[in-house]
Amino acid sequence: MRLSDSIESFIKxxxxxxSAEVELKRNELAEYFGCAPSQINYVLATRFSPDHxxxxxxxxxxxxxxxxxxxxxxxSQRLMYLVNERIGEELSEEEALRLISQLKDxxxxxxxxASLMSSALSTRAMAVPIPDALKNxxxxxxxxxxLMSIAARNRG
Amino acid sequence: MRLSDSIESFIKxxxxxxSAEVELKRNELAEYFGCAPSQINYVLATRFSPDHxxxxxxxxxxxxxxxxxxxxxxxSQRLMYLVNERIGEELSEEEALRLISQLKDxxxxxxxxASLMSSALSTRAMAVPIPDALKNxxxxxxxxxxLMSIAARNRG
DNA sequence: GAATGGATTGACTTTCTTTGACCAATACAG
DNA sequence: CTGTATTGGTCAAAGAAAGTCAATCCATTC
Numbered sequence: 198m199r200l201s202d203s204i205e206s207f208i209k210x211x212x213x214x215x216s217a218e219v220e221l222k223r224n225e226l227a228e229y230f231g232c233a234p235s236q237i238n239y240v241l242a243t244r245f246s247p248d249h250x251x252x253x254x255x256x257x258x259x260x261x262x263x264x265x266x267x268x269x270x271x272x273s274q275r276l277m278y279l280v281n282e283r284i285g286e287e288l289s290e291e292e293a294l295r296l297i298s299q300l301k302d303x304x305x306x307x308x309x310x311a312s313l314m315s316s317a318l319s320t321r322a323m324a325v326p327i328p329d330a331l332k333n334x335x336x337x338x339x340x341x342x343x344l345m346s347i348a349a350r351n352r353g
Numbered sequence: 354m355r356l357s358d359s360i361e362s363f364i365k366x367x368x369x370x371x372s373a374e375v376e377l378k379r380n381e382l383a384e385y386f387g388c389a390p391s392q393i394n395y396v397l398a399t400r401f402s403p404d405h406x407x408x409x410x411x412x413x414x415x416x417x418x419x420x421x422x423x424x425x426x427x428x429s430q431r432l433m434y435l436v437n438e439r440i441g442e443e444l445s446e447e448e449a450l451r452l453i454s455q456l457k458d459x460x461x462x463x464x465x466x467a468s469l470m471s472s473a474l475s476t477r478a479m480a481v482p483i484p485d486a487l488k489n490x491x492x493x494x495x496x497x498x499x500l501m502s503i504a505a506r507n508r509g
Numbered sequence: 510g511a512a513t514g515g516a517t518t519g520a521c522t523t524t525c526t527t528t529g530a531c532c533a534a535t536a537c538a539g
Numbered sequence: 540c541t542g543t544a545t546t547g548g549t550c551a552a553a554g555a556a557a558g559t560c561a562a563t564c565c566a567t568t569c
Contacts, residue, residue, distance in 0.1 A: 201516060223557060233518045238558065243515085247477070258525030260355040261556040310469060312502050317473045322498035325490050327483050334481045335491075342478035346468045357526065379547055389528045394548065399525085414535025417546040447524095 204230055204237065205244045208265065217267045223255075237263070247345050250277070268349040275305060276348040280341045287333035288340055293318045296340070306347055314343055360386055360396045364421065373423040379411075393419070404439075404452070406459050428461050432504040436497045443489035444496055449474045452496075462503055470499055 204226070211219040227234040245251040245265055255263040279296070288296075294315060301311040316322060318336050360382070367375040383390040401407040401421055411419040426434075435452065444452075450471055457467040472478060474492050 199516070224555095234557075235519075235559080236517060239516070255557060256525075257523070257555080257557040259527075259555045260358075261525080263557075307465075309463075309503075309506055310465065312506070313466060313469055313499050314473075316498040316502040317470075317495045319498060322495045323491060324494065325487050327487060331481050331483060335479060338480060339473045339478040342472040342475055343469050346472035347465070349468065350465050355526075380545090390547075391529080391549080392527060395526075411547060412535075413533070413545080413547040415537070415545050417535075419547075 200230065200232055200236065201240050201243065204232075204240045208240070208245070212265065212267050218264065220262050220264045222261070223263055241265070247342070248281075252345070252349055266349060268345065275303075276300075276344045280344050280348075284337055284341055286337055287330065288337040289333055290318060290320055290336065293336055293340055310347060314340070317343070356386065356388055356392065357396050357399065360388075360393065361400045364396070364401070368421065368423055373425070374420065376418050376420045378417070379419055397421070405455055428507045429504050431459070431461055432456075432500050432507070436500050436504075440493055440496055442493055443486065444474075444493040445489055446474060446476050446492065449492055449496055466503060470496070473499070 207230075208219065208221075211221075223234050223237045226237055230236070241253055241263070245253060247268075250268055252266045252268055253263060254266075255261065284296075297306070297311050297314050297318075300306045301308060306314070318339060323332050323335070363386075364375065364377075367377075379390050379393045382393055386392070397409055397419070401409060403424070406424055406426070408422045408424050409419060410422075411417070440452075453462070453467050453470050453474075456462045457464055462470070474495060479488050479491070
């Protein structure tokens, strides 16, 4: 069995039905598995990324930690579908607004969230000198990121 | 638990709904927590700064003291201050996250809004090939745009 | 058996915390 | 007034995590 796989399953045993959230110390974990601390980052990057349905936060310095939150849960299936399938590499402003409006209608996001997202992706907010293609790539990424965050809120 | 965090929460228990104001002795507090007196200054600087919604004044010499005042400001006031003065033409990710976290602490934005904003402005979301300066300009614009959107909601 | 791509490691970096040495202001005693 | 004891302030260095990245290793594929 691969080290990365061991670490992955170990973390997943900590993320049971009960707790969708674990907090751990990078160094301790590395010690436990007898590997380089950075190996933990590798596992997080390849198995616990947002694309895999997880969010991570961390803090350095004395008393630092790494927290992992599982976000893929029932209510957020639709949102995850959008993130993984529907939205591609680019997203125009019109498309974004249409999507947001639909999500609001379907009550998958609140009106506040909808207007927050709209203002973040608006042409006005993005008025910096870069090509349109890049703006649309940015929109796509930001949209996915925000939807994941909402999916996280909806977790059971 | 981190020492700084302990000191922070200790002070916050003294700042209840009743009293928006505490007065304490730096040396006594340091003694109580068994740490260097300057540790207190560190906590004040990192957790009780104006950005965090607190003002501090102090006096040296015999009978010296440190006074901490929780400052009350209307939600819109604070948000508009951020939009018009605090946030300039550029905003780094670290700064943005710090600001958002503070706004959440001060309950000027909901935890959902906070995580929505964070994810929109995250490095991950903005991973397209443009210069950092432009990303920071974008962040500033998006942040202001989102804050105004929230201010608008609060007004209604 | 070479090539490819994921896995592993370790050196270096960044961020946050804690401490201590030295500095500055204030009160009080003489 | 002046000197000294009593505070609090500043800053830089050390310490304690976590992050990044490039080099190497290894297993699978062709």
